[in-house]
Structures are given as structure tokens and as C-alpha cells.
Amino acid sequence: MSFVKSLKCRECGREYPKKALYVCEYCFGSLEANYDYDAIKKSLTREKIEKGPRSLWRYRDLLPIDGEPTAGLNSGFTPLVRAKNLGEVLGVKELYIKDDSVCHPTCSFKDRVVAVALTRARELGFDTVACASTGNLANSVASNAALGGFKCYIFIPNNLEQAKVIGTLVYGPNLVAVQGSYDDVNRLCAEVAAKYKWGFVNINLRTYYSEGSKTLGFEIAEQLGWRAPQHIVIPAASGSLVTKIWKAFSELSKLGFLENELKTKIHCAQPEGCSPIATAIQAKAEIIKPVKPNTIAKSLAIGNPADGYYAKDVVLNTGGSAGIVSDDEIREGIKLLARTEGIFTETAGGVTVATAKKLIEQGVIPKNESIVITITGNGMKTQEAIQSSVGQPVHIQPNLNSFEEELKKVNAEFLLQ
Ligand SMILES: *Cc1c(COP(=O)(O)O)cnc(C)c1O
Ligand SMILES: [Zn+2]
Numbered sequence: 001m002s003f004v005k006s007l008k009c010r011e012c013g014r015e016y017p018k019k020a021l022y023v024c025e026y027c028f029g030s031l032e033a034n035y036d037y038d039a040i041k042k043s044l045t046r047e048k049i050e051k052g053p054r055s056l057w058r059y060r061d062l063l064p065i066d067g068e069p070t071a072g073l074n075s076g077f078t079p080l081v082r083a084k085n086l087g088e089v090l091g092v093k094e095l096y097i098k099d100d101s102v103c104h105p106t107c108s109f110k111d112r113v114v115a116v117a118l119t120r121a122r123e124l125g126f127d128t129v130a131c132a133s134t135g136n137l138a139n140s141v142a143s144n145a146a147l148g149g150f151k152c153y154i155f156i157p158n159n160l161e162q163a164k165v166i167g168t169l170v171y172g173p174n175l176v177a178v179q180g181s182y183d184d185v186n187r188l189c190a191e192v193a194a195k196y197k198w199g200f201v202n203i204n205l206r207t208y209y210s211e212g213s214k215t216l217g218f219e220i221a222e223q224l225g226w227r228a229p230q231h232i233v234i235p236a237a238s239g240s241l242v243t244k245i246w247k248a249f250s251e252l253s254k255l256g257f258l259e260n261e262l263k264t265k266i267h268c269a270q271p272e273g274c275s276p277i278a279t280a281i282q283a284k285a286e287i288i289k290p291v292k293p294n295t296i297a298k299s300l301a302i303g304n305p306a307d308g309y310y311a312k313d314v315v316l317n318t319g320g321s322a323g324i325v326s327d328d329e330i331r332e333g334i335k336l337l338a339r340t341e342g343i344f345t346e347t348a349g350g351v352t353v354a355t356a357k358k359l360i361e362q363g364v365i366p367k368n369e370s371i372v373i374t375i376t377g378n379g380m381k382t383q384e385a386i387q388s389s390v391g392q393p394v395h396i397q398p399n400l401n402s403f404e405e406e407l408k409k410v411n412a413e414f415l416l417q
Helices: 038-042 047-051 054-061 082-092 110-123 136-148 163-168 182-195 207-221 242-252 276-282 308-317 326-340 346-359 379-385 400-416
Strands: 004-009 031-035 079-080 094-101 128-132 150-158 174-178 232-237 267-273 322-325 370-375
Touching: 004 110, 004 207, 038 400, 047 054, 047 136, 047 207, 054 110, 054 207, 079 207, 079 276, 082 094, 082 276, 082 326, 082 346, 094 207, 094 322, 110 128, 110 207, 128 182, 136 150, 136 163, 136 242, 150 163, 150 182, 163 174, 163 379, 174 242, 232 242, 232 346, 242 267, 267 276, 267 308, 267 346, 276 308, 322 326, 322 346, 326 346, 326 379, 346 370, 346 379
Parallel strands: 094 370, 128 150, 150 174, 232 267, 232 370, 267 322
Antiparallel strands: 004 031, 079 094
């Protein structure tokens, strides 16, 4: 049983049946799941959620599926870490890391969206699933399709990190590397999706897919004792995650599940080499100008972001801000998180940490307010990015003498500092 009444156009409000539809025929606005919140309020309580499965499916009543979940049964429910060490370095009182670098099964927050999209793909009768991906979505769709017995076509730009390519191929999908950027891949996929009757996770199933991102927000609030933080820093590629974390907090507030009044400021993080949304926010510009990406944060390299305008509105309406960081700052962000909290994040996480640091240093985020940094992917997948900036092991012979020679050097260096 589903609490979704229809799919509704975000622009003109026209309603559509709950099929594999994503765009309004009249105004070309994008469609969004339209829930019956009165009915949800009558049936759902915080206690019911707390007794639910230890996965993102504890929020099933707020997700757009009809029956029981059939994909991603162990996805979500990742740790919210109280980041004391990083907080001390940044000089802030109350800092948390939401750590989706350990999301099951493919170590990024994309496992959340795929759980919902593939459950819905099965409900709608698709036997083949597909996606356009900057890397992490490819990993997750391939993994979940293998488990679920779907045929699978995955389209990626041809310049992805090796771990994201191998971490897709291992599941045995049809992997298509396209000469061009993600935006070229996406354009091609829109044509493919129009011709083949496949469940395209982030095209004709996007309405369902994107709702999966809400679970990151639900979990953060629940883990904070049913409170929304004062600040949250979120990385943006298409901008969908930014909008859906806000939607999650808003839904919990509307249902009366939050202990505090919802006043969260949403801050958006992008890399210098691909910052169309953040640039528009900083300039308070009406228009989001598409860019040609050139950044080590490949998972965020979308030059023409589908949800850019909605993400910009969320940030500006909540009184939030945007940060833009260079490739060097991204590398420093990755190392800073690793060396303070013991968490190895990918380049997107480096963007988020570096942005948070910058906004705190600039005084945009006050040091005495609660802050959540969302870490969306795992550093094992983007090792190329930091390979030459983490140093080398010391090489020794297998005897104590050789080790102690090195130890003397290390201590000498230490004493010299
Ligand atoms: C896809 C992705 C994002 C951004 O997702 P959008 O919803 O498209 O903005 C952030 N971090 C990582 C690691 C990703 O793979
Ligand atoms: Zn419309």
C-alpha cells in the first residue's frame, strides 16, 4: 500500500498516474511524488519508525513504492559520527559526520536511490534497468541489478576512475563508456530511453529514484534525537540530494516528528572545476549557466544540472550559502577528514569537508551552532586523486637494525620540527 496519490508537476501542478513518467506534457516541468500526508499522519509515528528495519526501509511509508521493498534491503542506516577531533580543528562546538562512505552494498549514498528505483522498476514490470552515471550510480545499479536478476545497461563518461569502472564491471552489466562528459552521456541516454522500454533509473524512473535521497535526511534527524541540525553541508552534482534532504526535514516537520522548529540552513558544496549551482547562488543570479567540467571530483562533474534551479532555491530560501573549492583544497579536505576522524572519503567528500571548513572560517557558519557534514562516497574508489599527495611508506630490510635506522630518522625529523 502506498501513500503516493499521484505524480505532480513541480511547475504547473498537473497530476499524472504513478507510472514511469518524469516530465509534464504541458510545461516540461519535472514530476514529483505527491503524498497524502494526512493519511501518513494517521498511520505513522516515530515509535513505528524506530521499531522498523535497520535500513532506509524504516521510512518506507514516506517512499514511493506500492508493495514490499525488493532492492537495497540492507542499504542506509549509516553512522552519524560526533566529530570531536575535526570540530576542534575547525573550532566548532557541535559537529557531526553523516558517513555514507559505508553504505551497503557499494559504499556511496547512491545505494539509497537505487534501492527505491529498482523496487519501483520491478513493480512497474521492467526486466531491464539502465542509468547514466558519473561513477557511483553505475556501481550501485550494477550491484543491485545482479542481485535482483535484471538485465542492465550502464552508460558512463570514458574518463572515470579505475575503481569505479572495475567496481561496475565486476557485477557483469553491459557497460558503455561514452566519448564525452556526463552531460553528453545524459543527452545520449535521453534518446536511448525514448526508444527502448527500459527502466532508466535517473531518467524515466527519476521521480522514484530521487525520493530515495530523502532517507539521508530522515536518518540524520532521527539520529540527532528527532532534531534537524542548524546547518548542513551537502555536495551537489545534479542538485537532487540538496533538494531531497530539505524535503526530508520538511516532511518530518509537517508530520510533527521534530523536537525543534525547522530552521536548518542548507549549504551547497561544489568543486571549482564544475560549480554551476554554487556560482549562481553566490552571485544570486537568476540563471544557472552550464559549464564544461574539469575537476578531480568526477562524481560531481555535471555541467548542466537537472535540479540546479530547485537546489539554488532551497539554499537561498533556507538562508544557506554555497562554497566552491579547488582541487588542492579537495585533496586537503580528504586528508583532513582521514587524519582527524579516521574516515577515508572520495573526492566528493573532500569537496564537502573543504567547503565546510571554508564557510566556518569565513564566519558564514557560526562556530557555536550544530553542523552536519554529509560524506557521500568512499575514498577507496578515487585513490588516483590523492596518490601523489599522501607520501610513501619507508622501505627497510627485514631486521630490527634496519627498522631502528629508520626510527632514528623519524625521531630526528620529529625533534627538528
Ligand atoms: C551523485 C553523487 C552526489 C550528488 O548527487 P546529486 O543528487 O546528483 O546532486 C554526491 N556525492 C556523491 C559521492 C555522488 O556519487
Ligand atoms: Zn507542468
